[in-house]
Amino acid sequence: MMKNSNLEKKRKRSEMTVKERVQDFQRKxxxxxxxxxxxxFYVLYDKICLIHFLEEAYRRxxxxxxxxxxxxxxxxxxxxxxxxxxxxxxxxxLQKEVYKPSPVKEVMIPKANGKLRPLGIPTIKDRVVxxxxxxxxxxxxxxxxxxxxxxxxxxxxxxxxxxxxxKNLKANRAEVxxxxxxxxxxxxxxxxxLTTIGLRISDKxxxxxxxxxxxxxxxxxxxxxxxxxxxxGTPQGGVISPLLSNIYLHWLDKSxxxxxxxxxxxxxxxxxxxxxxxxxxxxIPEEVLGKLxxxxxxxxxxxxxxxxxxxxxxxxxxxxxxxxxxxxxSVLNKNDKYWNxxxxxxxxxxxxKTIKDYLAVRGHFCDKDIAKGLNAKLRGWLNYFIVDxxxxxxxxxxxxxxxxxxxxxxxxxxxxxxxxxERCYSGFKRLVEYHGLIDPIKYKYTVKA
Numbered sequence: 001m002m003k004n005s006n007l008e009k010k011r012k013r014s015e016m017t018v019k020e021r022v023q024d025f026q027r028k029x030x031x032x033x034x035x036x037x038x039x040x041f042y043v044l045y046d047k048i049c050l051i052h053f054l055e056e057a058y059r060r061x062x063x064x065x066x067x068x069x070x071x072x073x074x075x076x077x078x079x080x081x082x083x084x085x086x087x088x089x090x091x092x093x094l095q096k097e098v099y100k101p102s103p104v105k106e107v108m109i110p111k112a113n114g115k116l117r118p119l120g121i122p123t124i125k126d127r128v129v130x131x132x133x134x135x136x137x138x139x140x141x142x143x144x145x146x147x148x149x150x151x152x153x154x155x156x157x158x159x160x161x162x163x164x165x166x167k168n169l170k171a172n173r174a175e176v177x178x179x180x181x182x183x184x185x186x187x188x189x190x191x192x193x194l195t196t197i198g199l200r201i202s203d204k205x206x207x208x209x210x211x212x213x214x215x216x217x218x219x220x221x222x223x224x225x226x227x228x229x230x231x232x233g234t235p236q237g238g239v240i241s242p243l244l245s246n247i248y249l250h251w252l253d254k255s256x257x258x259x260x261x262x263x264x265x266x267x268x269x270x271x272x273x274x275x276x277x278x279x280x281x282x283x284i285p286e287e288v289l290g291k292l293x294x295x296x297x298x299x300x301x302x303x304x305x306x307x308x309x310x311x312x313x314x315x316x317x318x319x320x321x322x323x324x325x326x327x328x329x330s331v332l333n334k335n336d337k338y339w340n341x342x343x344x345x346x347x348x349x350x351x352x353k354t355i356k357d358y359l360a361v362r363g364h365f366c367d368k369d370i371a372k373g374l375n376a377k378l379r380g381w382l383n384y385f386i387v388d389x390x391x392x393x394x395x396x397x398x399x400x401x402x403x404x405x406x407x408x409x410x411x412x413x414x415x416x417x418x419x420x421x422e423r424c425y426s427g428f429k430r431l432v433e434y435h436g437l438i439d440p441i442k443y444k445y446t447v448k449a
Contacts, residue, residue, distance in 0.1 A: 018052045019059075026139040033143035033200070040198075041140055045205035048132045049094040054087045057131035061124065061239065069123030070105045070219050078124065090125060097205070101126045103217040103224050104235050118186075120218070120235025130239035133209060138243055140200050145246065146253035151274035152242035158321045159387045161273045162341060165325065166390055168269055168280045169339045174314045177279040177289065180307035181296075184275035185245060186233040189300045190214050193234075193248050213240060232300075245274060248299070252277075255295050262291050273321055284310060322347040322384070323391060341391040348396060351381045352403050359411045370411075371435035374404075378438045386443075397440040404428060404440065 016024065025047065032039065047053060068074050078086050093099040102123045108116040122130065142154065150161040193214075194207060201207065214234055218225045234241045249272065256263045256270040256279075263270070266288055268281040279288070289310075293303060311318045317326035328340040354377050362370060378400075385393050405428040412424040431437035 018055050021052050022056045022135060026135065029136075030139035030143050033140045037144070040200060040202040042202045044136050044201065044203045045209070047136045048129070048206070048209070049091055051087065051091060053132045053135060054091055054128060057128045057135060058083065058087060061127045061131050066127075067121055069121050069126065070103050071123050071125075073124055075124065086125075087128070090128060094129070099129065099209075101129075101212050101216045103219040104238070106218050106220040106235070118236065120237040122213075122216075122235070122238055126213070126216075127239050129209075130213065133206065134240045134243055137201060137206065141243070141247050141250070144200070145250055146257050148257060148270050149246060149250070149253050149272050151272065151276070152246060158273055158384070159390070161271050161321060162323055162387055163390045164271050165278065165280070165320065166339055166341055168271070169313060169325065172282055173267070173269060173280040174312060175281055175284050175310065176313050176318055177284050177310050178308060178318055178320065179277055179279065179292075180304040181275050182302045182304040184301065185236045185241065187301060188234055188245065188248055189232050191231070192300065193244060196247055196251070210240070210244070213238065242274065249275065251299060252295060256292075262287055276321065278320055319344045319346065341387070343385045343391075343393060343396045347381075347385070348399065351377070351400065354381075355404060355407055359407055363411070363415050367431060368435050371431045371437040374431075375436070375438050378404075378440065378443075382438070382440060382443050394441075397443070401440045
């Protein structure tokens with residue numbers, strides 16, 4: 001009977017796809033971590049080296065896309081040479097424990113306020129190893145994370161955070177502390193982060209792997225800085241960085257949600273998305289803010305006082321995750337107000353600039369390619385801001401449609417001076433009807449293109 005049972009298990013396992021095998025193992029890890037809160041996992045490194053984990057890691061990294069790292073190796077080159085050989089080399093390095101990450105390429109990307117933000121780009125090889133490690137350890141920490149954390153977590157999104165904020169506003173928690181952490185990703189202390197990870201993972205090889213990524217050298221403007229001296233920060237852009245940031249800020253969530261804390265006694269709630277969070281309550285006394293700064297101080301983190309503020313949402317609108325929350329008069333009942341959640345002006349300006357910049361340098365493109373390129377920009381923006389039953393995007397969609405119509409008119413007018421004005425005016429309609437350009441006011445949420 002035992003032999004038959006083992007054979008049946010082997011047969012079922014062979015029939016499972018790579019993705020299913022990874023998910024099956026993740027479920028087992030999650031259940032074990034959920035059942036035993038103080039259990040430390042001690043044999044995980046060998047799972048990171050498994051070929052089906054590396055295959056699934058490669059698939060996910062490729063799906064995310066992204067630029068090549070310091071070695072300039074692209075996905076196309078890997079596929080041409082032999083993807084299986086590429087993964088087998090990684091596996092061999094991991095098994096022999098000779099793997100070392102390459103320097104992280106640092107590029108500066110513009111922020112909405114005109115300043116620049118550093119983005120670290122690991123090589124594809126390092127991204128695959130990071131993804132494999134992430135897939136192994138993520139279920140363990142997911143079992144511990146609080147319900148009030150929404151950023152970079154499976155089956156959670158900004159939409160859930162927006163819905164939770166609106167729920168709290170309806171419950172009359174209208175005093176909001178909109179917090180901003182100063183350079184969070186660049187100030188995470190390595191020692192305390194690794195100690196936090198060690199509370200759940202006792203596999204020294206996994207801890208060492210994470211330490212290698214934290215200490216990886218940085219390449220900037222062709223010069224490589226010594227990474228071993230780094231004692232703080234995790235590069236934004238790394239596959240595993242969002243998970244590490246959530247692991248460290250879990251202490252904040254846990255402290256605020258503690259039933260015996262001053263936050264709970266004052267009825268204060270936290271909604272966090274990565275390093276962005278708000279405190280909400282009917283009243284947020286100074287003692288609460290003092291305790292918050294005390295907790296962050298022990299974590300060696302700092303509030304940016306210039307960007308952080310308390311607002312009474314009933315009187316003053318506030319922005320969070322690209323949305324504006326405000327109290328507006330109802331059109332149906334002039335004596336009543338409702339919580340209006342709309343795309344923020346900053347977000348609307350950003351998509352308009354994206355459209356303008358895209359069309360400005362594509363005068364040589366045919367209509368079909370123009371529609372395809374614009375759809376990629378529009379679909380992502382519209383999908384993000386359509387939150388069923390929570391946000392109201394009709395006005396923003398209408399304004400976006402008008403702007404799109406105007407920019408396409410200008411595009412065709414600039415493209416050829418001989419084109420008749422009537423044809424320029426019909427440009428938007430023509431792209432919609434014959435080339436599938438998205439009409440914002442008719443758009444419905446879609447998962448894929």
